[in-house]
Amino acid sequence: MREFAFDTAQEPFGQRHPDEPAPQLEARNLSFSAGGLQLLDKVDLKIQPGSRTLIVGPNGAGKSLLLRLLHGLLKPSAGEVRWQGNALDANGKRAQAMVFQRPVLLRRSVFANLKFALSVRGTRGTARQQKIERALASAGLGHLANRPARVLSGGEQQRLAVVRALACDPELLFLDEPTANLDPASTAAIEDLILEANGRGVTIVLVTHDQGQARRLGEELVFLQDGQVAEAGPARQVLDTPQSEPARAWHEGRIYLGPNTQPLRARQERAS
Amino acid sequence: MHSFWEAFAGSFGLVLALDPDLMEIIVLSMQVTLTAVFLACLIGLPLGAATALYRFPGRTLVSVTLNALMGLPPVVVGLFVYLLLSASGPLGPLRLLYTPTAMIIAQMIIVTPIVAALTRQVAEDLNREYAEQFASLGVGPIDRMVSILWDARYGLLTVALAGFGRAVAEVGAVIIVGGNINHVTRVMTTTIALETSKGNLQLALALGLVLLLIAFTVNACVMALRSTAARSAYA
Ligand SMILES: Nc1ncnc2c1ncn2[C@@H]1O[C@H](COP(=O)(O)OP(=O)(O)O)[C@@H](O)[C@H]1O
Ligand SMILES: [Mg+2]
Numbered sequence: 001m002r003e004f005a006f007d008t009a010q011e012p013f014g015q016r017h018p019d020e021p022a023p024q025l026e027a028r029n030l031s032f033s034a035g036g037l038q039l040l041d042k043v044d045l046k047i048q049p050g051s052r053t054l055i056v057g058p059n060g061a062g063k064s065l066l067l068r069l070l071h072g073l074l075k076p077s078a079g080e081v082r083w084q085g086n087a088l089d090a091n092g093k094r095a096q097a098m099v100f101q102r103p104v105l106l107r108r109s110v111f112a113n114l115k116f117a118l119s120v121r122g123t124r125g126t127a128r129q130q131k132i133e134r135a136l137a138s139a140g141l142g143h144l145a146n147r148p149a150r151v152l153s154g155g156e157q158q159r160l161a162v163v164r165a166l167a168c169d170p171e172l173l174f175l176d177e178p179t180a181n182l183d184p185a186s187t188a189a190i191e192d193l194i195l196e197a198n199g200r201g202v203t204i205v206l207v208t209h210d211q212g213q214a215r216r217l218g219e220e221l222v223f224l225q226d227g228q229v230a231e232a233g234p235a236r237q238v239l240d241t242p243q244s245e246p247a248r249a250w251h252e253g254r255i256y257l258g259p260n261t262q263p264l265r266a267r268q269e270r271a272s
Numbered sequence: 273m274h275s276f277w278e279a280f281a282g283s284f285g286l287v288l289a290l291d292p293d294l295m296e297i298i299v300l301s302m303q304v305t306l307t308a309v310f311l312a313c314l315i316g317l318p319l320g321a322a323t324a325l326y327r328f329p330g331r332t333l334v335s336v337t338l339n340a341l342m343g344l345p346p347v348v349v350g351l352f353v354y355l356l357l358s359a360s361g362p363l364g365p366l367r368l369l370y371t372p373t374a375m376i377i378a379q380m381i382i383v384t385p386i387v388a389a390l391t392r393q394v395a396e397d398l399n400r401e402y403a404e405q406f407a408s409l410g411v412g413p414i415d416r417m418v419s420i421l422w423d424a425r426y427g428l429l430t431v432a433l434a435g436f437g438r439a440v441a442e443v444g445a446v447i448i449v450g451g452n453i454n455h456v457t458r459v460m461t462t463t464i465a466l467e468t469s470k471g472n473l474q475l476a477l478a479l480g481l482v483l484l485l486i487a488f489t490v491n492a493c494v495m496a497l498r499s500t501a502a503r504s505a506y507a
Contacts, residue, residue: 073407094410104405107423107506116419120409150505168409 022085024049024203025172029079030069032062032227040065040227042079047220049171052204054214054235056250057224063207064101066224067174070205071098094121097170101177101207103161105149110141110160113149117164135163138193155186162193172203179213191216211250215239223247225256283477294475298482301459304372304446305439308379309387312439313432316384320391321417325399335392341385346378350445353378357449370457374449379442383435390431394424426501433490440486 027045031038040062047053055063068074070081072093083092106113114132118124123131136142139159144152149160158178165173175194179187194217198204208214214221218235223246231244242248249256286294323334355361357369357377368374398420406416421428443461450457452466460479467476500506 068404071408073404090410093408096408098408100405100408104402106402106419107504117409120411120415148504148506 023047023082024084025070025205026082027066027070027079028082030066030076030081031078032065032069032074033077038227040069040076043224043227043229045070045222045229045232047172047203047205049203050198050201051219052198052206052217053220053222054218055205055207055222055224056209056214057230057246058209058250058256061224062227063224064176065227067098067176067205067207071096071174073098095171096174097165097168097172098174099158099161099165099176099178101180103157105152105157105160108149109146110136110149110152111145113160114164114167117168121168131167135167138166138196139163140189153186155182155189158182158186158190159193162190166193166197166202170202172205173197175204175206177207177209179208179210187213211239223250279473279477282474283481286474286478287481291478294478294482296455297458297460297463297479300372300457301440301461304375304459305379305436308376308439309383309432309436311376311380312383312387312435315380316387316435317391317421317428318417319384320388320393321395321421323388324392324395325417325420326413338385338389338392342389344382344385345444346382346442347444347448349381350378350448353381353445353449369449370451370453372450372457375446375457375459378445378449379439382442382445383439386438387431387435390434391424391428394427394431395420398424423506426497426506429497430494433494437487437490441483 023046025045025047027043030040030043030045032040043066045053055066057063065074069076072081072088081088083089083095086092106116108116111132114135115128118128118131133142136145139156139162141152141156141160141163144156149157152160162175162178173194178194179190182190191213194204194206204217206217208217214235218239221233221235221238222229223231223238223242223244225244225246230246231238231242238247239251242251246256319334320338322328323331323338353374354369356363357366357374358364359369368377399416402420402423406419411419441461443465446457446459447462447465450459450462452458452462458466460483464476464479464483467473467479
């Protein structure tokens with residue numbers, strides 16, 4: 001009896017294929033509704049450690065909402081988020097970091113913004129000092145360390161937000177349209193930071209609606225339309241030979257007005 | 273009988289000569305009001321921030337009470353403190369009635385709800401912006417309050433100055449609990465009230481001028497702070 005129990009604990013039966021690694025992050029049947037609207041509808045998602053997953057889709061598709069749910073900032077109304085095989089808890093959240101669509105910077109200096117994030121994560125003394133210096137250097141913000149963070153340019157602010165998130169040594173980094181309002185040079189700087197972190201093993205989950213960025217950064221791609229996954233798979237495949245009508249329309253630069261764009265309430269009524 | 277202009281000229285003379293009686297009154301006023309505002313901030317800042325940041329039972333009640341107390345007439349506060357401190361009152365044995373401490377208590381009760389209610393507003397606005405980032409970073413409840421209070425520092429200084437303005441101009445409560453005793457509890461506003469009724473317009477007007485100067489300085493400070501904060505995008 002004892003040995004059996006021991007065995008099951010180590011290798012649960014029938015959970016996964018032997019070759020397939022356990023997903024780092026998993027969404028199962030993830031749904032979110034508010035005010036009678038089904039904003040996210042039965043999303044299933046598996047994210048492998050060290051991978052780069054892009055979430056694309058039109059405005060209002062629920063991309064930001066999905067990130068918030070995956071990061072544990074919102075409670076799903078149905079379904080669940082699993083982190084390394086368990087329900088996402090406080091420890092799981094601490095292993096993740098997020099860069100928001102509009103960078104949220106404290107009303108303090110660039111340096112103090114980094115110091116704050118590291119202190120919250122319990123890093124102090126010389127270790128903190130070194131991490132701050134490394135972060136400033138990688139963002140190219142060393143000369144601006146004592147500047148109030150909120151007078152920086154848009155690109156500088158977003159770089160600070162990215163390196164602040166990375167300074168916390170997350171295993172997974174969420175980014176919500178980090179380059180939406182940036183010029184090409186600033187966009188390239190952010191993408192370099194992301195790729196460099198990914199090279200160190202940080203899993204990337206990034207929302208974008210920029211096709212070029214999707215091609216440059218994507219390994220896996222999830223196409224979201226009206227709160228549902230319209231299509232998911234390797235980024236190249238979804239981008240070059242989209243199978244679903246919403247993804248094909250996006251690929252061709254058309255405005256999609258298909259079955260998924262009817263008023264959400266109507267869809268919900270049909271579903272129930 | 274003084275003419276208007278005579279009184280005016282005389283009052284300038286008193287202020288410029290740093291008349292010792294005048295100075296004593298001004299110094300006591302400042303001591304009482306600054307102490308009261310300091311204590312009000314000690315209570316009002318965390319109380320206001322807590323109602324903005326935390327969900328706890330009775331949160332709405334605290335909010336409503338703070339707003340109601342903000343509009344409380346100072347004479348009512350004075351009466352309440354008087355009853356509390358009078359010989360037969362619950363705090364009578366402390367023998368605080370007609371002392372500067374009594375005036376500090378009264379002003380503190382008047383200012384604390386103002387500081388708390390304004391702080392709640394400021395903290396709520398900032399929290400709306402920071403909440404998700406803080407949740408993502410895993411900032412604990414104490415750190416959340418400390419950070420919000422610190423990042424709202426410019427707005428909160430304005431709040432404290434608003435409390436100061438209210439306290440320094442207050443007359444009804446301090447005259448009841450202080451008694452306007454010469455060299456003991458005589459402050460600017462109570463002296464103005466008394467001297468005017470006695471016909472000593474010169475001293476009354478001199479104190480009026482000083483109060484005006486203080487109000488002017490406080491407002492100048494608020495504006496300077498605002499522009500400093502705006503320049504650093506800290507507002
Ligand atoms: N916390 C929330 N409560 C209610 N509605 C929300 C919430 N968050 C987002 N929504 C709504 O969900 C829809 C999708 O929003 P969002 O995820 O921001 O879209 P996007 O794909 O552009 O990022 C929008 O209609 C938005 O108004
Ligand atoms: Mg969004």
